[in-house]
Amino acid sequence: xxxxxxxxxxxxxxxxHGLPPEDLxxxxxxxxxxxxxxxxxxxxxxxxxRDELRAWVEDLAGGLASHDIAxxxxxxxxxxxxxxxxxxxxxxxxxxGVGEFAVTVEMRAKAMFVADDPEGEKxxxxxxxxxxxxxxxxxxxDDEYRCYNWIxxxxxx
Numbered sequence: 001x002x003x004x005x006x007x008x009x010x011x012x013x014x015x016x017h018g019l020p021p022e023d024l025x026x027x028x029x030x031x032x033x034x035x036x037x038x039x040x041x042x043x044x045x046x047x048x049x050r051d052e053l054r055a056w057v058e059d060l061a062g063g064l065a066s067h068d069i070a071x072x073x074x075x076x077x078x079x080x081x082x083x084x085x086x087x088x089x090x091x092x093x094x095x096x097g098v099g100e101f102a103v104t105v106e107m108r109a110k111a112m113f114v115a116d117d118p119e120g121e122k123x124x125x126x127x128x129x130x131x132x133x134x135x136x137x138x139x140x141x142d143d144e145y146r147c148y149n150w151i152x153x154x155x156x157x
Contacts, residue, residue, distance in 0.1 A: 025062030028070040036076025040111030044073060060105065069109075072118040079113040 034044040048056060063069035063082065070079045085106040093099035 024066045026066060026068050027059035027063040028072055029056065030072045034073045036071065036073050036078050040078040040114040042071060075116065077115045077118040078111055080109040081112050082107040082109045
C-alpha cells in the first residue's frame with residue numbers, strides 16, 4: 001500500500017455503513033506458527049481443510065462488515081481496523097485442467113492494538129475497554145473521530 005492516507009476507510013462520511021450492535025462481529029484469526037512484529041506487520045499462512053476455510057471466509061466477511069479483524073500468532077497479536085480495497089482471482093491449470101485457484105482480498109488496514117503476548121489483556125471489543133477517546137463520547141472536542149484516526153501508537157492503547 002503506497003497511499004499515505006491516515007485512516008483505514010475510503011468511504012464517505014455521509015455513507016451509512018454502521019451496523020447495529022447485535023450484528024457486529026470481531027473475528028480473531030489464529031495461526032499456529034509465525035511472528036507479528038512490534039509494528040503489527042506479519043506474513044502468516046495456515047493449512048485449512050474445507051470447513052475451516054469456509055469458517056475463515058465467513059469470519060472475514062463479518063470482520064469486514066464490522067471494520068475490525070484480529071490476527072494472532074504464538075508470538076504476537078494485532079487488531080486491525082479494515083476497509084475494502086478490492087479482490088482478484090486467478091486459475092492456472094496444467095494440461096489436465098487441474099491447477100491452483102487463488103483468491104486475494106485486499107483491504108486498507110490500520111493497526112489499532114499490537115501486543116507481543118497473545119494471551120495478555122486485549123483492548124477494544126475483545127477486551128471490554130479502550131479505543132474510544134472520552135471526548136468522542138462527550139462531544140467536548142472539535143476533532144472528528146472516525147476510523148480510529150486518533151490511534152497514534154497501537155502498542156500503547
